[in-house]
Amino acid sequence: MRRIVVVGASLAGWNAATTLRREGFDGTLTMIGGEPERPYDRPPLSKAYLATGDEAKVALHGVATSDELAIEWRLGSDATGLDVAGRTVRLADGGEVPFDGLIIATGAQARTLDSVPAGPGVHLLRTLADARALRADLDRRPGPVAVIGAGFIGAEVAATCRQAGREVAIVEAAPVPLTRSVGAEVGEVCAALHRDHGVDVRLGTAVARHDAEAGVLELTDGSTLSASVVVVGVGVTPCTGWLEGSGLTLGDGVLCDATGLAAPGIVAAGDVARWPNRLYDGEVMRVEHWDNAIDMGSFVARRLLAGEAWDPAAVFEPVPWFWSDQYDRKLQMAGRAAGADCTVVVGGTFEERRVVVLYGRAGRLIGAFGMNRPRQIVQSRGLIARRCSWDEALTVAADWT
């Protein structure tokens, strides 16, 4: 393999590229990225960067010295097509880049809402450009901020704005936020955390219309909200448009096998990839977390280099893990809450906002949520990885007072 092309110059692609070099790949390595920047870190966009405007906060480890890696950068140009048989990637500027091995790492893009069309004061938050625009607008437009969608990114934006002294409202269509990620019980507490801090949390209602001129949101429950800045945080869709018609299996991401292979010599990683996770009995998942982009990026780089020599028993079977910082609370989730048949509160209480919640299914520990309990979540992650039984998990957790 002499030419490897990585499409998507962000976390997964960057970790794939550094792994290729670390593993001794000395051929041509091209990174194609739609954004003009070299890889940077997204989590601070809703946290430290939004709070301070300091772009040093989004620096990704190693990028500043990346010239050592002899990467051929093709930044600011989207890939528009893939010819699997001809082994080429087509670019928006008409160019074509040939490859022997391809790493798909195009991540995901923020969803939009028809009821809140793009316009003055309306923002999405996915890229550094989005974050710069949002910050500038927050400075320019005093007054209340409305966040549409109580997912983790929306919740962080709400927390950051609230801590900056803004009046903040959250509008969430579901009666309880985050049920798919953390279950209803924890979702309630996540909503309560915002109320603790004086955020106007409106659940079970959606935006009917946005009057941008007047700065008013009309909600489907008949109420209204005034907002000078509106942030839409209603989830993401994987960036697979450029792969339409390539023959790869698409559908909420690029479908891979248990080792991250989408086709011979073609792998995918990060927010764009779907694969059967053996740890969860082969459940096909797509994980939108920072940690997964790093792990899977590195994993598939090694997978690609090994080619036919790869041991098929070596599958990618991580415990998904993420964190979210809101106010002075650290929320962390290891594993899965979806599909749990039992949930138990251990180590703390919801009232103190310091708690661990364990999720079990069919006698096994499948997930753990923590609010300000990082150590216990690390421990839980280890338990989940070794397919620990529910009973044993409860015994271990008995010490988590």
Next chain:
Amino acid sequence: MAWRVVVDMDLCESNAVCMAILPEVFEVRDDDLLYVLDETPSDSMRDKVEQAVARCPKQAISIAER
């Protein structure tokens, strides 16, 4: 060459990412603070420490060569 693990406590937010990688060196205790258990781990742990350096979401960990 001798080397040492350094954590910038002003940057660290105790999320225990490093502890997941190398519990022998990094420990977040119940007071929610990070403790470096061993500032001069053996060379065999160097890879893992480098992983922790790369992974720390706050870029709080560094390796000082002496």
